[in-house]
Amino acid sequence: MSALELALRVGAWSICTVFVLAMAYLFHRQLPMGRPALSAISLMVLSIFLTTLFLFLAGLLGLLRPGPLAAIGAGGLALMAAIPSWRASLLQVPRDFGALVHHLRALWGSLPGWLRAFSAAAILISLLRFAFLVWALPPFVWDSLTYHLTNVAHWTQAGKIELFDTPILRIYTPANYEVLAAWFTVFLHHDAVVEAAGIPVYLLAAIAVYAGARSLGCSRPGSWMGAMAYASTPALLLATTGTKNDPHIAAYYLTSLALLLDLAGKRRAADPRHSLSSFILLAVTLLLAAGTKAYIAHLLPGLAAMALLAPGIRRALPHWRGRLAQAAQGWRSLGAWSRRSLALLLLGGVLLGGYWNVRNWVVTGNPFYPYGVTIGSARVISGGERTARLNLARLADNLESLADKFGDAAGPIEPDLPETTGWGWFFYGLGLAAILYACLTRSGFRPLALGFLLSLLVLMLSIRPSPFNLRYLLWFPAVACLAYACWLEDLPSHPRVIPVAAAAMFCAALALNLATTLNYNRVSLDRFGLMLERPLWERQAALLKLNMPPEYEHAILFGPADELLGYNVGDNGFVYPLFRADYRQRLIYIPVSGADDCGSIAAHMRQHGTDYLFVAEGHTSGEVIQQVRDCAQDGGLMMEESRGLYVIDAGS
Amino acid sequence: MSSMQEARPRAGAALVLLASLIALAWYGQGQLLHSLAFLYQVAQAMFPGLPVTPGGP
Numbered sequence: 001m002s003a004l005e006l007a008l009r010v011g012a013w014s015i016c017t018v019f020v021l022a023m024a025y026l027f028h029r030q031l032p033m034g035r036p037a038l039s040a041i042s043l044m045v046l047s048i049f050l051t052t053l054f055l056f057l058a059g060l061l062g063l064l065r066p067g068p069l070a071a072i073g074a075g076g077l078a079l080m081a082a083i084p085s086w087r088a089s090l091l092q093v094p095r096d097f098g099a100l101v102h103h104l105r106a107l108w109g110s111l112p113g114w115l116r117a118f119s120a121a122a123i124l125i126s127l128l129r130f131a132f133l134v135w136a137l138p139p140f141v142w143d144s145l146t147y148h149l150t151n152v153a154h155w156t157q158a159g160k161i162e163l164f165d166t167p168i169l170r171i172y173t174p175a176n177y178e179v180l181a182a183w184f185t186v187f188l189h190h191d192a193v194v195e196a197a198g199i200p201v202y203l204l205a206a207i208a209v210y211a212g213a214r215s216l217g218c219s220r221p222g223s224w225m226g227a228m229a230y231a232s233t234p235a236l237l238l239a240t241t242g243t244k245n246d247p248h249i250a251a252y253y254l255t256s257l258a259l260l261l262d263l264a265g266k267r268r269a270a271d272p273r274h275s276l277s278s279f280i281l282l283a284v285t286l287l288l289a290a291g292t293k294a295y296i297a298h299l300l301p302g303l304a305a306m307a308l309l310a311p312g313i314r315r316a317l318p319h320w321r322g323r324l325a326q327a328a329q330g331w332r333s334l335g336a337w338s339r340r341s342l343a344l345l346l347l348g349g350v351l352l353g354g355y356w357n358v359r360n361w362v363v364t365g366n367p368f369y370p371y372g373v374t375i376g377s378a379r380v381i382s383g384g385e386r387t388a389r390l391n392l393a394r395l396a397d398n399l400e401s402l403a404d405k406f407g408d409a410a411g412p413i414e415p416d417l418p419e420t421t422g423w424g425w426f427f428y429g430l431g432l433a434a435i436l437y438a439c440l441t442r443s444g445f446r447p448l449a450l451g452f453l454l455s456l457l458v459l460m461l462s463i464r465p466s467p468f469n470l471r472y473l474l475w476f477p478a479v480a481c482l483a484y485a486c487w488l489e490d491l492p493s494h495p496r497v498i499p500v501a502a503a504a505m506f507c508a509a510l511a512l513n514l515a516t517t518l519n520y521n522r523v524s525l526d527r528f529g530l531m532l533e534r535p536l537w538e539r540q541a542a543l544l545k546l547n548m549p550p551e552y553e554h555a556i557l558f559g560p561a562d563e564l565l566g567y568n569v570g571d572n573g574f575v576y577p578l579f580r581a582d583y584r585q586r587l588i589y590i591p592v593s594g595a596d597d598c599g600s601i602a603a604h605m606r607q608h609g610t611d612y613l614f615v616a617e618g619h620t621s622g623e624v625i626q627q628v629r630d631c632a633q634d635g636g637l638m639m640e641e642s643r644g645l646y647v648i649d650a651g652s
Numbered sequence: 653m654s655s656m657q658e659a660r661p662r663a664g665a666a667l668v669l670l671a672s673l674i675a676l677a678w679y680g681q682g683q684l685l686h687s688l689a690f691l692y693q694v695a696q697a698m699f700p701g702l703p704v705t706p707g708g709p
Contacts (some may be wrong), residue, residue, distance in 0.1 A: 409682025412689065425683070429676035433668045441664065491665045501669055505676065516683075519690045525697055 001190075001538060001582075012070035013187035019073035020051045021447030022080055022090060023502050026216050028643025029089050030338055031277035033191045037211035037223075038102040040283055044204045049288050052180045056355075059179065066187045084274030085337070110220040114312040115596040122228065125514060131324050133241045134195045136531055136583060137523065138541040140503050140548075144243040145541060145574040147171050151178040152194065156185045157586070162361065165589050167571050169370035169385055174356040176221055176291040177245035190582045192536050198240035202250035208254035213485035215261035216444060218579030225506060226485030229431070232513040233477045235422025235470070238415040238520055245293050250475035253288035253299050253455070256282055258480075260303060260449070263323050264310035274321050276330030280342060287346075294368065294388075295472055302455025336533070350379055390462045398460040398469065405470060412521035417470040423477045425509040425514060437490075439482035445486055452479040476564060522546060542577035550615035551575045551644025558642040559585070559612070566590040566610040573619035594623020598631035602638060602648050612641070613647040 001009075021539055024046040031046075033039045058072065078088045108116065139149055146169040154163050154171075161179070163171070181197040211232040214221035230236070239247045259282045289296040311319035313356065357367040366372065366383035373381040375390045402408070402421070407428060411419035423431075438445040456476060464471045493499055519528070523546065530537050542552035555578055559565055564586045567578055579585050588608045592601045603613065605613055617623050632640040641647045696702045 059662055143677075183680075407679060407682055408686075409679075412686035413683075425676070425679060428679040430672045433671035434673055435666060437668045487665070498665055498669065502665075505669070505672055509676070512680075515688065515691060516686075521686070521690065524691055 003190075008190075008405050009066050009187050009189070012059050012066035012073075013574060014079070015070045016054070016073040016187070019076045020054055021047060022077060023054075024148050025093060025096075026080070026086060026089055027341070029092070029341060031280060032273050033215070033277050033281075034274040035262070036100075037207065037214050038258070039276070040100075040207050041204065041211055041258060042277070042614035044200065044207060044283055045281055045288075048180065048200050048204065049284055049349070049352070052176050052288065053352055054549075056161065056176075056179045057156055059182070062160035064155055064159045064182065066189075072275065075156075082328070084417070105501075107220050107224065108144070111156075111224060115225065116502055117508075119224070119228065122232070122510060122514070126231070127221075129197060129514070129518065131502065133520075134193055135196070136307065136528060136539075138539045138544055139191065139194060139243045139545050139576070140523075140541060140544050141242045141244055142547060143170075145547075145576045146572055147173070148178055148245065149181070149194065149243055149576040149626065150579075151175055152185055153576055153583050155182055155189075155618065157370070157579065157583045158191060163325050163359075166575060167589060167591075168573070168575055169571055172356075172360050172364070172369050173371075174291045174293060176288060176352055177248050180248075181240060181243065186581070190537060191541070192539070192581070195243055197243065198247045201248045202231070202240040205236070205247065205254050205475075208258040209481050209491050211258040212254065212261050212478075213482050213527065215258065215265050216448070216482060216486060218485040218489055222485040222488035225488060225517060226481040228510060229426045229484060229506070230478050230481040232424065232426060232510045233422070233474070234413045234424040234513055234516045235417060235462065235477070236474050237517040238413065239471060240417045242520075243279055244415075244471070246471045246474050248298055249289055249472075250478075252285050252292070252296065253303070253475040254478055255285045256289075256303055257448075257451070257501070258444070259285070260307045261310065264319070272326040272328075272333060274331035275326040279324075279327045280346065283290065284348060284349045287349035288458075290353040291356055295459060296543075298459045299455040299475070302451040302453070305454045306447050306451025308449060310444070324529060330399070336554045337473060338432040339412065365418070383558075388462065389464070392461070394463070394465060395457065397459045397465040398463060401465060401467075402460070413516055414521050416468045421470050421473070423480075425512040426484075426506075429475045429478045430486055430505060430507045434483040435480055435485040436648060438486040441490065442486050445483060448482060449479060452476060454502065454569055511629065524537070531565055537582065538578065540581045542580075548596045549616045549618055551614070554642040555614050555645055556580060559614070559645055560605075561585055563612065564588055564610040565612050565614060566608060567614040568592055568624055569616065569619040570621055573616070578614060590629075592624060592631060594621060594627050596627065598627075598634065598637045601628060601631060605648060613638075613646045614644060615646070616644050 001126050024043060026040075027046050028043050031492045033042050055064070058069055061499055062071060064071070078354040080090060098503070111119065139145065141428075149170050150166065150168055154164050155178075177197070177326045183192055184194045184197045185191055206227045210223045210227035213226045214220075218226065236247060236250065258276045260351050263278050286296065307320070308316045334342070359365040364371075365381060366381060368381060368384065368388065370384045371386045371388040372379065372384040372605050373388050373390075405417070405419060405421045408420040408422070408424070413422045413424070435449065444627055455472065459472055462560050463472055491499060491502055513532070527544060527546065531544060534543070542548060542556040545553070552574065555565070561580065565578060566588050567575065568590050569575060575587070578587055589612055590604050590608055590610070590611055596604070605611065613628060615628055617625065628638065628646050629640070631638045637649060638646045639649050692702075
């Protein structure tokens with residue numbers, strides 16, 4: 001990529017970023033929250049939501065290219081400047097930015113000196129860590145290489161959001177995360193920074209913990225420490241740059257929790273607009289989550305229980321009736337223009353929340369394709385090659401698996417969490433005792449703890465028992481961080497040894513959490529070296545020899561980069577690395593089996609317009625590999641170009 | 653605040669601190685070597701004389 005081309009691409013990205021942020025700001029002004037932490041949540045959620053919606057609509061229209069996107073962004077900005085009320089709103093940005101700086105300075109000033117020094121160091125190290133991991137390594141997490149990023153790669157290459165022919169049926173699952181990830185690939189037409197797609201929600205999750213702690217009545221320093229503790233959770237840190245959607249669900253869950261805690265609280269001044277804003281933001285967040293991963297539905301009972309219990313079980317109904325009445329009053333107080341714009345925002349939420357399932361319903365007859373749904377022993381929704389089950393046997397299996405992993409002693413914490421919970425030093429070292437303390441001493445904390453527990457149990461009823469399913473619980477350690485923030489409120493300042501010991505243990509736990517996650521506990525120094533030797537634009541997922549069979553490396557080094565490449569892998573095989581980092585490689589799935597003879601395989605390849613067929617050990621069925629190998633050895637129709645890469649013999 | 657009222661949170665906080673110390677030791681006994689394996693690997697790269705641990709990354 002030439003410097004000019006790079007500058008143009010970055011320019012297009014910048015225009016679109018300014019456009020989306022301006023839109024988010026305009027909606028943000030329509031949703032006054034009344035508290036700085038909730039205002040920050042509002043701006044973050046709206047920015048993530050509108051970025052996703054913008055790219056989603058452009059993708060459906062086939063405009064997923066830097067040029068058309070920049071044109072829309074520039075046109076949108078010109079429109080905003082032309083409409084007087086929007087222009088007037090946007091002119092308030094410097095004033096609001098000044099207010100934000102003021103709030104941040106007040107927060108920073110409220111922290112004790114040691115915490116400021118530790119926070120500054122932790123933020124700096126985290127920034128460097130994120131930047132280094134995003135810059136140094138290509139994507140390598142299994143699910144990303146099978147379906148998350150396969151969607152992203154195809155959409156980026158095709159310039160539109162669409163289904164395509166592949167054996168990886170999980171490309172059908174709700175894909176709001178993938179749309180957001182495409183924001184990091186479409187403009188550069190490269191995956192160099194795609195791992196950064198988790199960082200916005202990482203920040204959102206930390207802010208949500210801070211806001212939740214404030215709603216529980218915790219001080220600024222205590223809430224800050226709770227948020228820092230959650231941000232240091234190893235499982236979350238590893239997943240954030242792991243190109244997966246679980247950090248997004250964790251952030252949306254914790255955001256919903258913070259909004260509900262605020263609505264459930266008695267401290268909230270009776271401003272109808274604030275209640276309306278919280279309800280609208282809650283709806284937008286949950287709809288965004290619904291289109292990201294289905295298991296948010298399993299977390300809802302816990303949120304509902306917390307919302308019902310927090311105001312007190314007897315006062316719950318009148319409390320929530322009152323809040324809804326306030327919200328309705330807030331809605332009536334709005335002008336027609338504001339109502340229309342907020343209705344449009346909710347409509348966008350419905351679109352992002354429902355599109356994927358409605359599409360699947362229309363295309364396959366099953367909204368949850370490729371999953372059929374079984375509750376107990378009854379098949380509730382048929383169709384689909386996989387089954388989502390809800391039954392007590394799963395609960396027992398999953399709880400047993402959780403018990404085995406509890407304490408993280410069985411191995412290092414890795415992104416897929418095969419042997420550990422990944423909750424880390426803070427959760428186990430300081431958090432468990434804090435949960436117990438907060439449950440015993442704070443009546444306001446108990447509904448929250450029950451909500452977390454119920455969410456966990458309902459999730460455990462339904463998730464497939466597997467060594468890798470603890471990633472669905474990334475949100476759970478937040479309960480310990482909130483409890484810790486509550487405990488800090490009761491921490492006496494004398495004798496000095498108590499706060500000094502608490503501060504030392506806090507710093508030690510967070511430092512060890514960070515030390516645990518520096519290299520994903522998977523990537524050895526020589527692998528880092530291997531990648532760093534290559535220019536940024538040539539750091540291919542296929543070349544990072546972690547979980548990658550050598551066939552993928554051969555396909556990149558010796559494959560036909562500018563021709564159509566046929567591939568055959570199973571429904572859990574890697575497709576993404578074949579696209580190459582710059583998404584140059586066009587791919588076509590060749591649906592052959594071990595029963596096909598050489599002539600039939602060659603005919604399939606020709607029928608799909610390619611002379612090449614890629615297969616790989618562990619990803620393609622053994623029968624197919626054996627068959628194409630035999631075909632090449634027979635010396636007839638095909639020959640082996642390099643390991644795993646077969647080509648139809650030109651002379652045949 | 654009476655001395656009785658002051659003593660309660662102090663005792664509670666002290667108990668939580670004690671429990672946290674025990675929990676840190678319990679967690680550390682299982683996780684410390686795993687956690688520090690990468691740092692040790694970096695140290696090995698910098699100081700080749702350090703002994704190689706079996707089962708490292």
